[in-house]
Amino acid sequence: MITTDGLTKRYGPVLAVDCIDLDVRAGDIYGFLGANGSGKTTTVRMLLGLVLPTSGTIRLLDEPMPRAAHSVLPQVGALIEGPAAYGHLSGRSNLALLDAAGPGGPRRTRRARVDAALEQVGLARVSSRQVRAYSLGMRQRLGLAAALLRTPRLLILDEPTNGLDPQGIREIRDLLVGLHAQGTTVFLSSHLLAEVEQLCTRVGVLDRGRLVLQDELTVLQQPTGRTVVRTPDAERAHGLLDGRVEHRDGDRIVVRRTDAAALNSLLVGQGVRVHELGPERRTLEQVVLAATTESPEVAP
Amino acid sequence: MIVVELRKLLTRPRTWITIALIDALPTLVAVLLALTDVGPRPGTGPAFLSAVLADGTLFPLAALAMVLPLFLPVAVALTAGDAIAGEAQTGTLRYLLARPVGRTRLLVAKLVAVIAFVLLTVLVVAATGFVVGALLLGDAPLSSSVSGTSLTQQELAWRTALALGYAVLAMLGVASIALFFSTITDSPPGAAMGALAFLIASTLLLTLDAANALQPYLPTRYWLAFVDLFRDPILWRDVGFGVLQQGVYVLLFLGAAWANFTTRDITS
Numbered sequence: 001m002i003t004t005d006g007l008t009k010r011y012g013p014v015l016a017v018d019c020i021d022l023d024v025r026a027g028d029i030y031g032f033l034g035a036n037g038s039g040k041t042t043t044v045r046m047l048l049g050l051v052l053p054t055s056g057t058i059r060l061l062d063e064p065m066p067r068a069a070h071s072v073l074p075q076v077g078a079l080i081e082g083p084a085a086y087g088h089l090s091g092r093s094n095l096a097l098l099d100a101a102g103p104g105g106p107r108r109t110r111r112a113r114v115d116a117a118l119e120q121v122g123l124a125r126v127s128s129r130q131v132r133a134y135s136l137g138m139r140q141r142l143g144l145a146a147a148l149l150r151t152p153r154l155l156i157l158d159e160p161t162n163g164l165d166p167q168g169i170r171e172i173r174d175l176l177v178g179l180h181a182q183g184t185t186v187f188l189s190s191h192l193l194a195e196v197e198q199l200c201t202r203v204g205v206l207d208r209g210r211l212v213l214q215d216e217l218t219v220l221q222q223p224t225g226r227t228v229v230r231t232p233d234a235e236r237a238h239g240l241l242d243g244r245v246e247h248r249d250g251d252r253i254v255v256r257r258t259d260a261a262a263l264n265s266l267l268v269g270q271g272v273r274v275h276e277l278g279p280e281r282r283t284l285e286q287v288v289l290a291a292t293t294e295s296p297e298v299a300p
Numbered sequence: 301m302i303v304v305e306l307r308k309l310l311t312r313p314r315t316w317i318t319i320a321l322i323d324a325l326p327t328l329v330a331v332l333l334a335l336t337d338v339g340p341r342p343g344t345g346p347a348f349l350s351a352v353l354a355d356g357t358l359f360p361l362a363a364l365a366m367v368l369p370l371f372l373p374v375a376v377a378l379t380a381g382d383a384i385a386g387e388a389q390t391g392t393l394r395y396l397l398a399r400p401v402g403r404t405r406l407l408v409a410k411l412v413a414v415i416a417f418v419l420l421t422v423l424v425v426a427a428t429g430f431v432v433g434a435l436l437l438g439d440a441p442l443s444s445s446v447s448g449t450s451l452t453q454q455e456l457a458w459r460t461a462l463a464l465g466y467a468v469l470a471m472l473g474v475a476s477i478a479l480f481f482s483t484i485t486d487s488p489p490g491a492a493m494g495a496l497a498f499l500i501a502s503t504l505l506l507t508l509d510a511a512n513a514l515q516p517y518l519p520t521r522y523w524l525a526f527v528d529l530f531r532d533p534i535l536w537r538d539v540g541f542g543v544l545q546q547g548v549y550v551l552l553f554l555g556a557a558w559a560n561f562t563t564r565d566i567t568s
Contacts, residue, residue, distance in 0.1 A: 048398045050566040073400040080398065084391025088313065101304045102399030146395065
């Protein structure tokens, strides 16, 4: 769905995006992670033809961008760096205007499309109110509704849950999962690790303009080959497992062994009480921190 | 896209407030003239104003001559300056372009909307001028040319139409300059001020003898040449230069606006 080859953007002396090769496949919910200033937004803008790459190529839905923008972008819904709308118009008028602006939106079905999008994001009740009077969360929902207008095959969302309360975040997550189940591919740019961990199937990590990691989430989080044991008899367990203990931290022992069941029966057989025992998995946070350089400051 | 832009223009309260304000000045002048019966002496004050006390049918032209030097250019510069920079400032530009609306198409639609605004404003001013002139001011049967000979109603009508067209073209020049500035900044007032600074500089240089060599090329040089359309016979020289000059300005600045906008990174 999205392939980039050596995509690079240079702003004067600053290399904002440095030779990245994105690979987003049909059916993915792709989490595009990176600290503030790491080049996420510039990448998203290049994908949509707003910023022109210094070098490298982009293919969106198997067509070259920005050359094929006219045929590709109607099938793409986007939320770029926060929503935007005309404050003096209602939410509904804003959507109708945006729909009329682009190619391929028949006037006959416009009303139905606008209504459906408003319904999807839960704005149907306030759709005739002026956007000026919308809260940040409502504006965010309106932005999402605009992205959903044309039932896109690909959604490119930059921080979609920004400004939403926990209830709203949950609703949007459910909405995205529902759309994904219907076959929509989602490209989600975010700096919220938890959000990506809950939602995404594939992850790419951007660090100071470079794509330092790109893989399936299940691969990144697969067992590390070590087992974690929590026991009140840590001293005895350490003695029993001598030589295979990676490190010990209070009542928590990390053991270089993969067969958790055998380890458990060994410990219990020797009278060691066990609170908890299981294969070690890295959190996404650990994966990301390991892949990125130590301080996530804004590039100079 | 053109329809969308026109709808945006017409649904915006600002458009109508601006037109109402522009229209207020000539109306106020007409009321004052009617109440006091004291007109400016011939040859002083705005063009035609000395004649309208006798002949109210000239008032649309007098009204136009009043708003053309300052009010209308300011309004046009604000509207055209807002065209791209305004969308950039509200953040809607990125969503329009990602819809997608082609950049050239958007620029053309914006230009058409600005022209529509100019036409609308000029027509409202002329129409109000006509009504106010007919109701409040003199109705001497003879409509006279600036040269003193009399013109038939028919002659006066087509000369007025020509003058309106000329004013619209002059404003198109302003609009092109403001539209160009609108593509290089994300601040609408900045774009409008840029265009106005250009016009003010031009007006200033016109009063400076040392700038004689420059004067034929300044955009405001021939703005009021439409008065020549009411001489008998018509004095085409300045009007012709004006049309040619505005045409060059329009092409130059629209070309620059297009070249800049279609190759620029949208980071707003």
